[in-house]
Amino acid sequence: MADTEEPVSEGRRNFLRLVAVAAVGVTAVGLLKGGISDLIAPTLGLTSFPTLTIYDTTGKPLLYENLPVNSAEVYEFFYPLSNEPSFLLKLGDKTGKPLNITTGPTPKSRATGVTYTYPAGVGPSGEQCVFAFSGICQHAGCIPPSIKYYPPGFTIPGYSSSYVGQSGLIHCSCHGSTYDPAEGATIVTGPTQNPLPGIYLEYNATTHQITAMKQMYGPYIYGHTSDLTGGAPLGTSYTPITIIKTG
Numbered sequence: 447m448a449d450t451e452e453p454v455s456e457g458r459r460n461f462l463r464l465v466a467v468a469a470v471g472v473t474a475v476g477l478l479k480g481g482i483s484d485l486i487a488p489t490l491g492l493t494s495f496p497t498l499t500i501y502d503t504t505g506k507p508l509l510y511e512n513l514p515v516n517s518a519e520v521y522e523f524f525y526p527l528s529n530e531p532s533f534l535l536k537l538g539d540k541t542g543k544p545l546n547i548t549t550g551p552t553p554k555s556r557a558t559g560v561t562y563t564y565p566a567g568v569g570p571s572g573e574q575c576v577f578a579f580s581g582i583c584q585h586a587g588c589i590p591p592s593i594k595y596y597p598p599g600f601t602i603p604g605y606s607s608s609y610v611g612q613s614g615l616i617h618c619s620c621h622g623s624t625y626d627p628a629e630g631a632t633i634v635t636g637p638t639q640n641p642l643p644g645i646y647l648e649y650n651a652t653t654h655q656i657t658a659m660k661q662m663y664g665p666y667i668y669g670h671t672s673d674l675t676g677g678a679p680l681g682t683s684y685t686p687i688t689i690i691k692t693g
């Protein structure tokens with residue numbers, strides 16, 4: 447289904463951004479009683495993307511320093527719907543030093559040639575290295591642990607490309623698709639035709655908490671015709687992490 451899925455509608459995303467900007471302006475002049483989320487056009491499932499603090503496995507907000515660099519384990523959470531696995535990555539170089547990715551990469555769809563603009567990483571100054579991507583492979587929908595991150599130095603079974611990125615690679619063992627998380631989950635090897643969708647994150651410099659922020663980027667989640675259709679609402683103000691041990 448991914449191969450025939452509609453590419454991201456930049457027009458729709460731009461529309462939502464314009465709506466959000468308009469909402470801020472209206473708020474500033476005191477004419478708006480509700481929040482920005484109230485103005486985002488509702489779609490099936492949810493009335494808007496929720497803003498969710500990501501919680502750790504002990505029930506406390508996940509702090510930047512508690513997310514390990516280059517972890518081969520899957521730090522999975524559900525967003526934006528309760529049946530949509532996503533995963534968090536804290537990217538480092540091969541020595542384990544956090545990367546500092548301050549420029550948003552521009553991965554491209556092989557299917558359509560559409561280029562997407564992704565944001566920089568989040569984290570403290572000098573360590574903007576945390577990203578979140580959909581955990582649903584864009585080829586045929588496999589989920590973690592079939593699709594997971596292989597840190598620098600790990601051997602990816604069946605992977606023979608000589609591609610060397612800044613960090614490790616996301617690889618799906620179902621049919622061999624590979625993505626570079628330091629480059630906006632751009633395609634390294636097919637058969638996927640699209641990069642992975644990403645989730646806008648926010649890092650709070652005071653609390654060190656990481657929050658999922660109301661919006662996604664890149665192609666729509668595999669199997670969906672928009673970011674919010676076809677799933678169950680989260681219905682909470684937080685989203686907890688599940689750590690999937692992978693060996």
Ligand code: FES
Pocket residue numbers: 583584585586587588593618619620621622623636637638
């Ligand atoms: S579902 Fe991931 S490569 Fe086919």
